[in-house]
Amino acid sequence: MDNASRSQRRKPPARAVIKREAAPDRVAAIDVGSLGDHLGYALKRAQLRVFDDFIRAVAPLKLSPAQFSVLILLDANSGRNQAEIAAALGILRPNFVKLLDELEARGLCRRTRSEDDRRSHVLTLTDKGRATLAKATRLVADKHDKKLATLLRASERAQLMAVLDRIARAL
Amino acid sequence: MDNASRSQRRKPPARAVIKREAAPDRVAAIDVGSLGDHLGYALKRAQLRVFDDFIRAVAPLKLSPAQFSVLILLDANSGRNQAEIAAALGILRPNFVKLLDELEARGLCRRTRSEDDRRSHVLTLTDKGRATLAKATRLVADKHDKKLATLLRASERAQLMAVLDRIARAL
Numbered sequence: 001m002d003n004a005s006r007s008q009r010r011k012p013p014a015r016a017v018i019k020r021e022a023a024p025d026r027v028a029a030i031d032v033g034s035l036g037d038h039l040g041y042a043l044k045r046a047q048l049r050v051f052d053d054f055i056r057a058v059a060p061l062k063l064s065p066a067q068f069s070v071l072i073l074l075d076a077n078s079g080r081n082q083a084e085i086a087a088a089l090g091i092l093r094p095n096f097v098k099l100l101d102e103l104e105a106r107g108l109c110r111r112t113r114s115e116d117d118r119r120s121h122v123l124t125l126t127d128k129g130r131a132t133l134a135k136a137t138r139l140v141a142d143k144h145d146k147k148l149a150t151l152l153r154a155s156e157r158a159q160l161m162a163v164l165d166r167i168a169r170a171l
Numbered sequence: 172m173d174n175a176s177r178s179q180r181r182k183p184p185a186r187a188v189i190k191r192e193a194a195p196d197r198v199a200a201i202d203v204g205s206l207g208d209h210l211g212y213a214l215k216r217a218q219l220r221v222f223d224d225f226i227r228a229v230a231p232l233k234l235s236p237a238q239f240s241v242l243i244l245l246d247a248n249s250g251r252n253q254a255e256i257a258a259a260l261g262i263l264r265p266n267f268v269k270l271l272d273e274l275e276a277r278g279l280c281r282r283t284r285s286e287d288d289r290r291s292h293v294l295t296l297t298d299k300g301r302a303t304l305a306k307a308t309r310l311v312a313d314k315h316d317k318k319l320a321t322l323l324r325a326s327e328r329a330q331l332m333a334v335l336d337r338i339a340r341a342l
Binding site for chain 2: 030031032033034035038039040041042043044045046047048049050051052053054065069072073075076077080084085087088090137140147148151152156157160161163164165166167168170171
């Protein structure tokens, strides 16, 4: 469909606009146009919904997906420094510092100056952090993964993970 | 692997840490642990790489994926208001206002007060916005989509898009 015909149709009568504003569930009526063909958009949209479901699953622990990721990486990489963990997650330094501040304030991780390089911070999970990670892992398995399993057969999920990994490695 | 054995291994000698800091490409040595099994992480990782490739493809136009999405939605939904477009893209109001400020400053879109509801802003694409969208669409097809086509067969891409859509609708 060309631009001219797009502009001509869909201009809704004024009252309809007001109605739609009052009822957010009507927002689905927005035409995504060619956006629906873009892989980036499809990935982002699915990722946002999966994150939302993850957040609901771990709601009792108030953990964001990024915080959960950091707890996993600290558990699996004890004694590594801040810059390494941030880089592995692709989180920018100022955002990562804020994230660590929150985790440290909750007693879930600890930052200590590296004895070898005083500019560098070594990160470790506390016992409370390890316990929180264990609880979160159970909630994710019991709620989030079970819901995903109703949507995707095991073979579909494995195939999806393989394709996503191939994309991430190749680009 | 249990937590105790995770903590015991991998503590690198001090010199190795410093080396890794100096060589960011060595960051791959971080163990992602169980994170690699999480669909949300796999989606986010692939999405970040696809967005990076998109940004490279449209570099001459300096458009972010979010800005590109807004241009497409304004083109496909002329005369709709700010709240509707923001909701359709899942962008929070303050971020969306900033995004529109940038697009308007570059002469790509126009905000006008709705005649029916003075609190509401109607959005339209300018001619320059339409021309920029056309150029971006060509760059994305010529560079980004061609690169993706070397990674994914057409049938794989279609299957991936279908699975992502199913996930987004069901959660």
